[in-house]
Amino acid sequence: MIFFPQYIETKYKTTCLFRSPVDEDANEMLQFIKKLSAETDYILTYPEEISFDEATESSLLKAINQSPNQVMIVALVDGVIAGNCQIRYKDKLKNHHRAVIAIGLLKAYWGLGIATKLFELMIAHAKEKGIIQLELEVFEGNKRAIKLYEKMGFKIVAEIPNAIKYKDGHYEKEFYMVKVLC
Numbered sequence: 001m002i003f004f005p006q007y008i009e010t011k012y013k014t015t016c017l018f019r020s021p022v023d024e025d026a027n028e029m030l031q032f033i034k035k036l037s038a039e040t041d042y043i044l045t046y047p048e049e050i051s052f053d054e055a056t057e058s059s060l061l062k063a064i065n066q067s068p069n070q071v072m073i074v075a076l077v078d079g080v081i082a083g084n085c086q087i088r089y090k091d092k093l094k095n096h097h098r099a100v101i102a103i104g105l106l107k108a109y110w111g112l113g114i115a116t117k118l119f120e121l122m123i124a125h126a127k128e129k130g131i132i133q134l135e136l137e138v139f140e141g142n143k144r145a146i147k148l149y150e151k152m153g154f155k156i157v158a159e160i161p162n163a164i165k166y167k168d169g170h171y172e173k174e175f176y177m178v179k180v181l182c
């Protein structure tokens with residue numbers, strides 16, 4: 001699905017362009033994912049696990065834009081990719097009332113209200129699609145993200161013990177969070 005481009009201003013007066021990814025974004029998106037995974041422990045991949053190339057990234061972005069069950073918003077500040085947010089709509093008769101959301105912003109752009117705006121627009125998108133339940137996964141230690149999600153109305157409904165094992169050998173729980181939209 002394509003997200004129609006729009007300029008937004010956050011409550012902290014940061015102006016962003018929100019739009020779907022375009023073909024020319026592939027290399028910057030790849031660098032973005034590598035940087036994000038190096039900056040935070042709270043996404044699943046370590047940087048060295050990101051082994052795909054620009055062509056693969058380009059195909060992935062194209063597939064998302066063309067899919068009736070996925071939408072990605074890329075957030076740009078002064079023309080630079082600051083973050084992205086993606087929804088995957090479930091597509092079976094028994095679960096197409098549900099969708100899964102994920103978000104990531106580079107550290108330089110944290111605390112500017114961008115994630116809040118991305119979530120507001122994605123929640124509106126999901127409501128328009130008739131989604132009843134929006135879901136996400138978050139690591140136990142990701143206090144900033146958990147705060148954001150609770151602010152947006154998500155609640156912890158389950159936890160997976162020892163879901164994550166870091167290189168230093170320590171384990172962390174993962175929470176499953178749900179927001180009912182109706």
Ligand SMILES: CC(C)(COP(=O)(O)OP(=O)(O)OC[C@H]1O[C@@H](n2cnc3c(N)ncnc32)[C@H](O)[C@@H]1OP(=O)(O)O)[C@@H](O)C(=O)NCCC(=O)NCCS
Nearest residue numbers: 042103104105110111112113114115116138144145147148
């Ligand atoms: C999680 C993440 C998306 C939050 O983005 P952000 O830019 O800080 O979000 P916002 O500026 O919109 O702030 C959202 C809320 O987080 C909370 N928050 C902000 N700073 C915080 C801090 N230092 N500690 C705890 N909570 C904090 C506040 O409740 C804030 O809302 P408010 O400004 O209305 O009070 C961002 O930190 C990120 O991308 N992290 C790395 C990747 C990641 O963890 N993705 C999520 C995987 S589940």
